[in-house]
C-alpha cells in the first residue's frame with residue numbers, strides 16, 4: 508500500500524474514532540464502493556438466494572459507466588465488483604477496464620472462480636484488478652459441491668485459484684479464500700485451514716446470515732442453525748492447527764468474534780465500520796450503505812452524491828454504525844482492525860494466556 512493510501516485509511520479510521528467517542532453526528536464519507544453487477548448466478552448455493560430468481564432490469568453498461576464516473580467524482584478509493592456472479596455479465600471486463608480508465612485507483616473482484624479461467628484472468632488483470640476474493644465453502648469436493656449446488660465446482664474453482672495464486676506471487680496481487688461458515692460446513696473449519704496453508708492463501712471466515720439482501724430465504728435460515736458444541740469442537744481443532752502454524756489463518760480476535768456470532772448476531776459493543784466505509788450500488792441501481800440496509804433511492808432517479816448526503820440516509824447510517832441493526836457479521840474483521848485491544852488479545856493468545864474454547 509502506498510503512503511497516500513495508508514494516510515487515507517488512517518484518516519478514515521481516525522474519523523470513525525471521533526464519531527464513536529466525541530461527535531456521533533460526524534459524516535464519514537464512504538471510501539469503497541461495492542457494485543452488485545448482477546444478482547444472477549451460475550451456481551446454486553444453499554446459503555444464497557441469488558440463483559432462486561431471475562433478476563431482470565439490471566443496470567445497463569451505460570448506466571454502470573455513469574455510476575463509475577460518479578464514484579470517481581465522489582473520490583471513492585476502491586471499487587469491488589461483486590454479485591451474484593459478476594463474471595457472468597458479458598460486459599464485466601469492459602466495466603472493470605472502464606473503472607480504471609476513469610480513474611478508480613483500486614479494483615477488487617469477488618467471484619466463485621468458475622469463470623476465472625487463465626485467459627479470463629489475464630484480461631481481468633489487464634483491466635487493472637489487483638485484489639480478489641474467491642469463495643471456497645469446503646476443503647473437499649464433497650462439502651463444497653453440495654453447498655454450491657454443482658458437481659465439479661470444487662475442482663474448477665480450486666484449479667483457477669491455484670493459477671491465481673501463482674500469478675499473485677509473480678505480480679504482487681492480494682488474494683483471499685472466502686469460506687462462509689454455516690451448518691453444512693462448520694465441521695470443515697480445520698480442513699479449510701489446512702487447505703489454505705497447502706495453497707498458501709489467506710483464509711477469510713465469512714459468517715452466514717439470513718438477515719440481509721440476497722440471503723433472505725428459508726434454506727439460508729436453516730444454514731444459520733450452527734450448534735455451539737459442533738462449533739466449539741471445530742474451533743478447538745482449528746486452534747491446534749493455528750498454534751502449530753499461524754500462517755494464512757485468521758487472527759485470534761477474529762476467531763473469537765466468530766465464536767460469539769451464532770449466539771449474539773449483533774455484538775453491539777463493536778461499532779460497524781462497514782456501514783461507514785461502503786457505498787453499495789445494487790444490480791438495479793438502488794444505493795445502500797450496508798448489507799442489511801434496504802435502500803429506497805436509486806441511481807436511476809438521483810445522483811449518488813445527493814443520495815448519500817441526504818439527512819435521512821446519514822441518520823440511518825449513524826444508527827447502523829452504532830449497530831442498531833439486525834446484525835450480520837459482515838466484514839467483522841474490519842470492525843476489529845481499528846480496536847487496539849484486539850492486538851493485545853492476539854498477543855496474549857500467542858503467549859498461551861488466552862484460548863478460543
Ligand SMILES: C[S@@+](CC[C@H](N)C(=O)[O-])C[C@H]1O[C@@H](n2cnc3c(N)ncnc32)[C@H](O)[C@@H]1O
Nearest residue numbers: 554555590591592618619642685687715716722
Ligand atoms: C454473494 S457472493 C458474490 C460473489 C460470488 N458469487 C461468490 O460466491 O463469491 C459474496 C460472498 O457471500 C458469501 N455468502 C453466500 N451466502 C451467504 C450468506 N447467507 N451469508 C453471508 N455470506 C454469504 C459467498 O460465499 C461469497 O463469499
Ligand code: SF4
Nearest residue numbers: 548550552555591619
Ligand atoms: S454465493 Fe455467489 S456463487 Fe453462490 S449462489 Fe450466491 S452469488 Fe452465486
Ligand code: SF4
Nearest residue numbers: 779797799827832835
Ligand atoms: S453489522 Fe449491522 S450495520 Fe454492519 S453491515 Fe451488518 S447489518 Fe449493517
